[in-house]
Amino acid sequence: QVQLVESGGGVVQPGRSLRLSCAASGFTFSSYGMHWVRQATGKGLEWVAVISYDGRNKYYADSVKGRFTISRDNSQNTLYLQMNSLRAEDTAVYYCAKDFVSACTSGHCSSTRLGWYFDLWGRGTLVTVSS
Amino acid sequence: QSALTQPPSVSGSPGQSVTISCTGTSSDVGGYNRVSWYRQPPGTAPKLILYEVTNRPLGVPDRFSGSKSGNTATLTISGLQAEDEADYYCSSYTSSSTFVVFGGGTKLTVL
Numbered sequence: 001q002v003q004l005v006e007s008g009g010g011v012v013q014p015g016r017s018l019r020l021s022c023a024a025s026g027f028t029f030s031s032y033g034m035h036w037v038r039q040a041t042g043k044g045l046e047w048v049a050v051i052s053y054d055g056r057n058k059y060y061a062d063s064v065k066g067r068f069t070i071s072r073d074n075s076q077n078t079l080y081l082q083m084n085s086l087r088a089e090d091t092a093v094y095y096c097a098k099d100f101v102s103a104c105t106s107g108h109c110s111s112t113r114l115g116w117y118f119d120l121w122g123r124g125t126l127v128t129v130s131s
Numbered sequence: 132q133s134a135l136t137q138p139p140s141v142s143g144s145p146g147q148s149v150t151i152s153c154t155g156t157s158s159d160v161g162g163y164n165r166v167s168w169y170r171q172p173p174g175t176a177p178k179l180i181l182y183e184v185t186n187r188p189l190g191v192p193d194r195f196s197g198s199k200s201g202n203t204a205t206l207t208i209s210g211l212q213a214e215d216e217a218d219y220y221c222s223s224y225t226s227s228s229t230f231v232v233f234g235g236g237t238k239l240t241v242l
Contacts, residue, residue, distance in 0.1 A: 035231075037177075045169070045177065045220055047231035059230050100182055116224040116231055117167035119188055121176040 002026030002120060004096050009125030012086055022079040022096030022122055030054075030074040033099035033114045036081050038092035039124070048094070049081065052111035053103035064090075086129045093124040134232035135160065135221055142240040148209040151237045153221030154202055159232055161202035165224035168197060168206045171236075172217040181206065208239070216241045 008020040036048040049070040069082040101115030143149040169177035221234040
């Protein structure tokens with residue numbers, strides 16, 4: 001079954017840390033860039049970060065740069081988001097999302113090959129930052 | 132304030148067509164064809180319905196179509212159905228340090 005399942009959300013105090021996980025199944029995880037996208041309650045979507053298929057390239061939204069770290073373990077088909085120095089404005093549902101474009105074509109893979117759009121989403125995990 | 136501008140709401144009767152606009156700048160919508168659209172029914176995750184302005188993923192009906200002119204992309208839904216009620220978001224790659232920007236979302240009501 002093709003799916004993404006997030007975990008690790010919860011209630012955390014401002015300034016503390018939290019690590020989210022996203023377990024992938026049903027597709028070749030190691031061939032795709034992966035993203036985190038968040039959505040505050042009743043608000044729109046906000047892109048957070050992306051990691052290339054091999055973990056070499058990582059890019060972040062300005063709002064989380066220097067505080068959040070995206071990583072992946074291709075042997076475990078798992079994506080992570082380490083969130084440090086959390087703020088109230090980080091409160092949101094966090095979705096992991098698969099990039100539409102495969103980084104690998106005709107046996108050649110490129111860490112810069114990204115579509116920057118998302119064809120598979122998890123159900124999300126809620127992060128609440130509150131004292 | 133979202134980087135891309137969408138109308139907060141649109142409505143239409145079953146069988147009619149509606150359009151949702153998405154206005155950005157030459158740094159995003161106008162500069163790249165990496166415009167995508169997502170549909171999000173209440174309480175669920177978003178689902179990709181269009182990518183690269185006009186392309187539909189497998190399984191998305193051809194009632195959903197897209198176009199772009201200058202800095203504005205447009206989603207058209209024809210033959211409206213009750214199950215089309217949802218929030219719709221546009222997105223674009225951007226040359227800014229943010230990499231990806233979304234619109235604020237448009238709530239579609241089927242009358």
